[in-house]
Amino acid sequence: MVVADLMPAQTARGRGIEARCVLVTGGAGYIGAHACKALRARGYLPVAYDNLVYGHPEFVRWGPFEKGELTDVDRLRAALRTHRPVAVMHFAGFAYVGESVTDPAKYYANNVGGTLALLDAMLSESVLSLVFSSTCAVYGTPDSVPIAENTVRRPVNPYGRSKLMVEQILEDYSGAHGLRSIALRYFNAAGADPAGEVGEDHSPETHLIPLVLDVALGRRENVTVFGNDYDTPDGTCVRDYVHVTDLAQAHVAAVERLESGTGHTAYNLGSGHGYSVLEVVDAARRVTGRPIPMVSGPRRAGDPARLVSMSGRAQADLGWRPQRSDLDTILADAWRWHRQRFGRG
Numbered sequence: 001m002v003v004a005d006l007m008p009a010q011t012a013r014g015r016g017i018e019a020r021c022v023l024v025t026g027g028a029g030y031i032g033a034h035a036c037k038a039l040r041a042r043g044y045l046p047v048a049y050d051n052l053v054y055g056h057p058e059f060v061r062w063g064p065f066e067k068g069e070l071t072d073v074d075r076l077r078a079a080l081r082t083h084r085p086v087a088v089m090h091f092a093g094f095a096y097v098g099e100s101v102t103d104p105a106k107y108y109a110n111n112v113g114g115t116l117a118l119l120d121a122m123l124s125e126s127v128l129s130l131v132f133s134s135t136c137a138v139y140g141t142p143d144s145v146p147i148a149e150n151t152v153r154r155p156v157n158p159y160g161r162s163k164l165m166v167e168q169i170l171e172d173y174s175g176a177h178g179l180r181s182i183a184l185r186y187f188n189a190a191g192a193d194p195a196g197e198v199g200e201d202h203s204p205e206t207h208l209i210p211l212v213l214d215v216a217l218g219r220r221e222n223v224t225v226f227g228n229d230y231d232t233p234d235g236t237c238v239r240d241y242v243h244v245t246d247l248a249q250a251h252v253a254a255v256e257r258l259e260s261g262t263g264h265t266a267y268n269l270g271s272g273h274g275y276s277v278l279e280v281v282d283a284a285r286r287v288t289g290r291p292i293p294m295v296s297g298p299r300r301a302g303d304p305a306r307l308v309s310m311s312g313r314a315q316a317d318l319g320w321r322p323q324r325s326d327l328d329t330i331l332a333d334a335w336r337w338h339r340q341r342f343g344r345g
Contacts, residue, residue, distance in 0.1 A: 019045040021063075021083045022255060023127075025070060025118065026091030028055025031133065031189055031244055033198045035089055036062045038248035044255070047083045049076070050092065059198050070114030076121035087129035087255045088122060090115065093162075096206060097137070097302070100159035111162035115169065123177055129258040130170065131251055134183040134266065136240075136307055138164040145274075146310040149185070149266055156302045167266060174264040182254040182261075187240035187270035187309045189247055191330040192337035199337030200244070209241070209331065212281055213338045216290040223292060225277050227299035230306075236277035238306040240270040243330050246322040253318040267318065270309025271325035280327065287331040 022039050026032040027048025032055070036046035040062035048055075049066045057065075064083070068075035070092045093111045094100070100107040115132075122130065137160030138153045155161045166183075173179040190209045192199030200210050214220040228235040250269050275283075285292050314320045324330065 021045045021047055021085040022087050022089055023047045023049055023079060023083060023085040024089045024091065025049045026055065026093065026133070027089075028052060028057060028059045028065070029091055030198075030200050030202070031186075031247055032089070032091040033059035033061075034193060034244045034248040035091070035251045036060075037193065037197065038245070038252045039063075039255075042252050044252075047079065047085065049079055054202070056201065061197065070110060071117045073117045073121050076118055077124055080121055080125040080127055085127060087131065087258055088118070088127060089131045089133075089251055089255070090118060091133045093133065095135075095159060096204075097157050097159045098206075098300075100157050100162070101301075104158035107158045107162045108165075111159075112165050112169075115166045119169070119173060119179070123179075128177075128179050129255070130179065130181040131254045131258065132166060132170060132181060132183045134163050134167055134185045135160065136185050136187045136268070136270070136309065138167065138185060139307075141302075141304040142307070145306045146272065146308045147268065148310040149268055149313055171264045174262075179264075180258045180261055181264045182258060183264070183266040184247075184250060184254060185266060185268050186247060187242055187268070187307060189244050190241045191243040191245065191324065191333045193245060194324070194333050196337055196340055199341060200334065201341060208239075208277065208280055209284070209334055210338065212284045212292055213288070213331075213335055215292045216284060216288040216335070217338060217342060219342060221293065222295050223281065224297040225281075225294050226297045227303065228296055229299075232276055232305055234276050234278045237303055238274040238276045238308065240272065240274050240308045241280075241325065241327060241330055242270050242309075242322055243324040243333070246320075246325050249323075250314060250318060250320045253320050257318055265317070267314040268309045268311045269314060269320075270311050271322050272309055272311055274306060274308040275327055283327050284331055284335075287328060288335055
């Protein structure tokens, strides 16, 4: 593990440097690591808190590391007491939709129970600002698109329901305990750090873009298209892809807003543009210059035909505008990372 040119927060303070720490649960994961880099660039000291079940130790590069479970209140309290963060970014959570259907207890115990443990630790250490990694899955199958924050939330799987439960808990804690919180509802996070320092590497991998790039690299024979008879222009699902570095910038903006804000607010984070599965595959062929064979599969239960964001509230309140979320840029950055990470092509 490399933690480059950084000191623990308490050492920095001992030398008269006022480092504003942010504790990042899930900081060794895909989005969490990008957020740590963005925090460091903005002058914060990110402290990655992760159990490394899905995270990667080599992604911890911009601040101290604390290994621990999300459900371990004593361990969380110790980390908060050591680093005295001005806020917490909460990414730690299970996010496989299919697994949530077959093992809902795992998702409620970790995503909901773990968040309650985190909030218990935060309140006991008087840390009252939280940015929560939520999801467009809280909306379920919307009646219309694009989706605004006031769209009815009807999640269709335990993963989405666990995230909605946490949002409701945060609203309640705002009134009862003065907790300041922002829930950021991502659409489809994609891409990789333009400098190639961190990117998408899940096990198992379920996201379309890395699967398509695996095929381009020869690591997989083909990509499966789940359903070709949706009510969309080419019959395949349409999704809103947002670059992971744009997401990271939104999290930093949310931390800064919480420094002077109160209560609980939720924001959509998306590009506002929808791309079908076939459009993504065609764009990947263009960007990589490689053939990408496809095979047809049945629809997956609970897959809405179209999910596209309306993100005007984040633009107005956070000053956030995606800078790298056009599809070709997302794919080019992800392709560069994939070739570097997996050593082929």
